[in-house]
Amino acid sequence: MDEKKETGKLLTRAVEKKIIKIIKENYMQPGDKLKNEYELAELLNVSRGTIREAIKSLISRNILEVRQGAGTFVSNKNGVPEDPLGLTFISDIKEDKKVALDLLDIRLMLEPEIAALAAVKGTTKQIKTMLEQCKIVEELIKKGEDYREADILFHKRIAQCSGNRVIENLIPIINSSVSLTINLTEDVFRQNTYKEHRAVAEAIASGDSLGAKCAMIVHLNTNRRGIEKNFSKK
Amino acid sequence: MDEKKETGKLLTRAVEKKIIKIIKENYMQPGDKLKNEYELAELLNVSRGTIREAIKSLISRNILEVRQGAGTFVSNKNGVPEDPLGLTFISDIKEDKKVALDLLDIRLMLEPEIAALAAVKGTTKQIKTMLEQCKIVEELIKKGEDYREADILFHKRIAQCSGNRVIENLIPIINSSVSLTINLTEDVFRQNTYKEHRAVAEAIASGDSLGAKCAMIVHLNTNRRGIEKNFSKK
Numbered sequence: 001m002d003e004k005k006e007t008g009k010l011l012t013r014a015v016e017k018k019i020i021k022i023i024k025e026n027y028m029q030p031g032d033k034l035k036n037e038y039e040l041a042e043l044l045n046v047s048r049g050t051i052r053e054a055i056k057s058l059i060s061r062n063i064l065e066v067r068q069g070a071g072t073f074v075s076n077k078n079g080v081p082e083d084p085l086g087l088t089f090i091s092d093i094k095e096d097k098k099v100a101l102d103l104l105d106i107r108l109m110l111e112p113e114i115a116a117l118a119a120v121k122g123t124t125k126q127i128k129t130m131l132e133q134c135k136i137v138e139e140l141i142k143k144g145e146d147y148r149e150a151d152i153l154f155h156k157r158i159a160q161c162s163g164n165r166v167i168e169n170l171i172p173i174i175n176s177s178v179s180l181t182i183n184l185t186e187d188v189f190r191q192n193t194y195k196e197h198r199a200v201a202e203a204i205a206s207g208d209s210l211g212a213k214c215a216m217i218v219h220l221n222t223n224r225r226g227i228e229k230n231f232s233k234k
Numbered sequence: 235m236d237e238k239k240e241t242g243k244l245l246t247r248a249v250e251k252k253i254i255k256i257i258k259e260n261y262m263q264p265g266d267k268l269k270n271e272y273e274l275a276e277l278l279n280v281s282r283g284t285i286r287e288a289i290k291s292l293i294s295r296n297i298l299e300v301r302q303g304a305g306t307f308v309s310n311k312n313g314v315p316e317d318p319l320g321l322t323f324i325s326d327i328k329e330d331k332k333v334a335l336d337l338l339d340i341r342l343m344l345e346p347e348i349a350a351l352a353a354v355k356g357t358t359k360q361i362k363t364m365l366e367q368c369k370i371v372e373e374l375i376k377k378g379e380d381y382r383e384a385d386i387l388f389h390k391r392i393a394q395c396s397g398n399r400v401i402e403n404l405i406p407i408i409n410s411s412v413s414l415t416i417n418l419t420e421d422v423f424r425q426n427t428y429k430e431h432r433a434v435a436e437a438i439a440s441g442d443s444l445g446a447k448c449a450m451i452v453h454l455n456t457n458r459r460g461i462e463k464n465f466s467k468k
Contacts, residue, residue: 020322060294063322077320084318086311086403088254088297102400109347110340166336166411169320177400 008053011046015054018044020063023074030076034064084173097231103177104227108220110171111155114162115212119204122161127205130157134201138194147193152176154197161204192222242287245280249288252278254297257308264310268298318407331465337411338461342454344405345389348396349446353438356395361439364391368435372428381427386410388431395438426456 019040022028034040037055041048055072058064062077087099122130133154140147152175159171196219203211253274256262268274271289275282289306292298296311321333356364367388374381386409393405430453437445 061317061322062320079317079322080320081315081318083295083313084315084320085400085407086296086314086318087400088295088313099400102398105398106344106400106404110343113343164336164339166319166321166333166340170340173319 008050011050012053012057015044015046015050016057019054019058023063028074030074030078032074033070034072034074036071078169080169080173085177087177097227100227100231101224103174104220104224106174108217108224110167110174111158111220112213112216114159114164114167114171115200115204115216116209117163118158118161119207119209119212121163122204126157126161130154130161131201131205133157134197137197141190141194147190151193151197158200158204189222189226193219196222242284245284246287246291249278249280249284250291253288253292257297262308264308264312266308267304268306268308270305312403314403314407319411321411331461334461334465335458337408338454338458340408342451342458344401344408345392345454346447346450348393348398348401348405349434349438349450350443351397352392352395353441353443353446355397356438360391360395364388364395365435365439367391368431371431375424375428381424385427385431392434392438423456423460427453430456 019034023034028034034055035043037048037051040051044051055064059066059072059075061079062075062081063079064072065075065077066072118130133150137147137150137154140150152172155175156168156172159167162168196215199215200212200219203215253268257268262268268289269277271282271285274285278285289298293300293306293309295313296309296315297313298306299309299311300306352364367384371381371384371388374384386406389409390402390406393401396402430449433449434446434453437449
């Protein structure tokens with residue numbers, strides 16, 4: 001790479017960092033609109049071309065997103081990249097079941113502990129949001145609709161109650177990967193899901209730490225058996 | 235985006251997938267050299283421009299890497315992106331300690347269980363590699379050199395003994411993040427580290443599942459206290 005190109009790259013990286021700083025210092029949330037190219041170029045004292053390059057890179061990092069004709073916004077992907085666990089290289093058709101079970105084993109290590117923490121540490125507001133999400137999943141299941149995304153959000157809400165900021169990002173990463181490898185839509189399974197969710201949610205809401213942990217183990221065990229069953233039919 | 239651009243993008247994505255397929259079907263390992271642009275264009279029946287675009291994207295996804303003048307190779311980053319946990323948005327100066335402890339709490343949920351699994355499931359070859367890495371870390375520590383990368387690799391080797399392919403990628407992600415937020419270089423800490431590593435390694439090698447789990451808890455607890463101490467001095 002020639003020197004000029006290298007310098008341009010370093011400048012772009014510096015501008016990316018400054019834009020991230022603007023987002024953080026202004027407590028901007030997912031969906032908030034970023035200043036336009038012209039304003040940013042003025043503010044950061046660089047060319048509009050450099051701003052464009054930096055924005056392009058922040059989009060590829062899932063930090064910003066463009067809505068056609070409306071402008072550039074803070075992405076709701078929280079800067080979590082696609083395929084954060086590098087599964088592209090792990091999974092192949094033969095190994096799908098193995099990967100699904102490996103992911104579930106990780107959930108079994110993490111989520112019961114997280115549920116226990118959530119029961120102790122969740123704020124009133126966090127627990128209210130978690131209970132609401134529990135209801136949303138239940139309604140989707142009863143209507144026979146696709147509840148996978150809502151389900152992941154429910155587990156994320158529990159993680160938020162735990163107060164561990166990293167877990168909050170990690171749980172959706174692992175759970176989305178599970179739903180990539182498997183599709184659990186059987187009726188028996190759907191019925192179990194919302195009852196088990198409710199048991200977890202109620203234990204957390206009543207501050208019953210050990211109860212929440214056990215209820216989560218029961219729920220994940222149903223998922224685990226679902227995966228076994230799902231693959232044995234293929 | 236106009237239609238032509240959109241079609242080009244879809245074609246590039248398809249070519250990316252085909253290149254990944256070539257890597258997987260030929261069991262190519264990190265460091266293996268990819269066919270050149272011309273050969274790939276011929277093989278996949280697309281233009282060299284499309285190949286170039288696809289390779290550029292695979293580089294940004296940490297699946298491939300370019301070595302100047304030598305060609306394009308399979309990256310040793312295993313397709314794991316930078317900042318997989320989206321920490322850019324979580325950590326700021328005030329919260330560094332919180333994030334470091336949050337990451338360590340996740341390690342405490344995962345690694346003792348993984349050590350226990352490793353003692354039961356590790357193959358002779360995996361355990362040999364793990365023991366060798368244990369020795370490498372010990373030697374670096376005794377020489378007073380930087381052992382952080384070697385340390386992460388030791389924990390990855392344990393994860394490999396567990397047989398869980400996803401854990402194998404997840405542990406380095408979490409552990410690298412810890413070393414980004416904190417630098418533990420005190421002498422007392424260094425001495426403890428290699429003795430504790432050895433205790434974990436020996437328990438795994440002798441198939442002592444509960445012993446390995448407990449030894450890992452002890453080790454991570456030292457890390458946890460180190461973080462507390464490190465930040466209280468600032």
